[in-house]
Amino acid sequence: SNAVGFAPELYCGLENCYDVLEVNREEFDKQKLAKAYRALARKHHPDRVKNKEEKLLAEERFRVIATAYETLKDDEAKTNYDYYLDHPDQRFYNYYQYYRLRAAPKVDL
Template sequence: MARKHHPDRQKTSEEKIKAEERFRIINTAYEILSDPEQRTEYDYMLDNPDQMYFHYYQYYRRRVSTKVDVRLVILSILLIISSIQYAGQWTSYNHALSYLLKDPKHRAKAKQLASAEGRLNISKYEVGRRLTRDELKEREEQLLRSILKETVELRNFLLIKKKLVEFVPLKIQIQNVIDDIPNVLDLHQ
């Protein structure tokens, strides 16, 4: 039937147009009759023609419905939102450290801690050449930044990630206990 009505086998353009229409109908009928679920819906439609709108709904629900798992969509949305949130928190954290580095009070305290620990002695020479003033200043900034990271507690930055890391093992432990309940009940009987 498909070979007889295929549009490529027709000679004139009028026959091709008619054959395309017939071939489209044949293709739709084949799709409906080859799928058992669609075939039962089609049989139900033939038995109950008064529920025409319901049949339209069933047909288009199958045609237009998404083929993607909803769990994957939700997971990807959560990952995207979490990564945006993490990037925002990381940026805020770096801005806070930069502000503390520029603040004279915290900068002096960091220099005092660095000199007390003996870390402030930055070598002015590196591999046979003298470091420029900008390079020395950059190394001092890196040293003070690392000291500020160690000493100053910046609350609420990256706290959610820490809580999530603490929560997931707890959730796994609770799930293991719940899974063991039937085994414990079997032992007591």
């Protein structure tokens, strides 16, 4: 969990988004990505849990799974994430790329 370069506030936190969705980075395929996401979302959905403490854990896990899927399904976000993985030493550039996609307006002003 204490991987070099991972930041708690970026992408999937201290986890690798590929590992969260159990998808191989070298053999990436959007169809496999969607299938893996649906299976994990169904398995970890908070509505499947009755216990309140377990529900909170399931909500957090579900949030990480959804974030991983959102990151890898978008081509631009995936490109930025791959760069983030390959260049952990460029922390400020990686922060900029992450927040540029998250906070920038989606329409041309």
